[in-house]
Amino acid sequence: MFQKFLSVMALLGALAACAPGGTGQSDPRPDILRDYQLTGLNFAAMADLTISEDNFIYPHADIVWHGDVQGDRIAQIAAIFQEAAARVQADRSDITPDTKKVVVDVTLIRFHGVTRRAEFTTGGVHHIVFDLTVRDAATDAVIEPTRRVIxxxxxWGGNINAEIDGQGVTQKIRVTDFLAKTLAEQLR
Structure with missing residues (x-):
């Protein structure tokens, strides 16, 4: 009985963590007043990024993504960033005529998710690094120079991951939610 109680408590704790959270140590943002409405995201990836499909605990590559079926990983990651940006666009309910419309340029440096093996054993960290530039949507002028976002x-790993994944909270959903929160924070 006590073991079942602990299992339920662990599951509830994991579900509470469904809200995107994470850490970052990004370049400092300029100290300016921001009132932005995101209207678009331009995605690019560094040309020399290495991609791994290995199912090791920690493959050595710039891109490790197993949250979609095997395919064009950069296109899949671009789609995740676009979805995150669309959520940021939809979440602004306080738009005024003075709200500055912006477009962000994202250049992918690293997108290190976890493999299926890590996901179902040890867990790990989704480590995402990109350069971000904020531009005026009307003039294309740079409002905020390029900064690195980490x-x-x-x-999650093991049993908690299996239970949460079985309920439909996949790593793709978590990463997309997290990137939406990260982009929104960068524009506040």
Whole structure:
């Protein structure tokens, strides 16, 4: 009975963690007043990024993504960033005529998710690094110069991951939610 109680408590704790959270140590943002409405995201990836499909605990590569079926990983990651940006666009309910419309340029440096093996054993960290530039949507002028954003999201492992994943909270959902929160924070 006590073991079942502990199992339920662990599951509830994991569900409470469904809200995107994470850490980052990004370049400092300029100290300016921000009132932005995100209207678009331009995605690019560094040309020399290495990609691994290995199912090791920690493959050595710039891109490790097993949250989609095997395919064009950069296109899959671009789609995640676009979805995150669309959520940021939809979440602004306080738009005024003075709200500055912006577009962000994202250049992917690293997207290190977890493999299926890590996901179902040890867990780990989704380590996402990208350069971000904020531009005026009307003039394309740079409002905020390029800065490096480093974002880390804990990846569940073992039984907790299996239970949460079975309820539909996949790593793709968690990473997309986390990136939406990260982009929103960068524009506040």
């Amino acid at each position: 974002a880390n999201l804990e990846a």
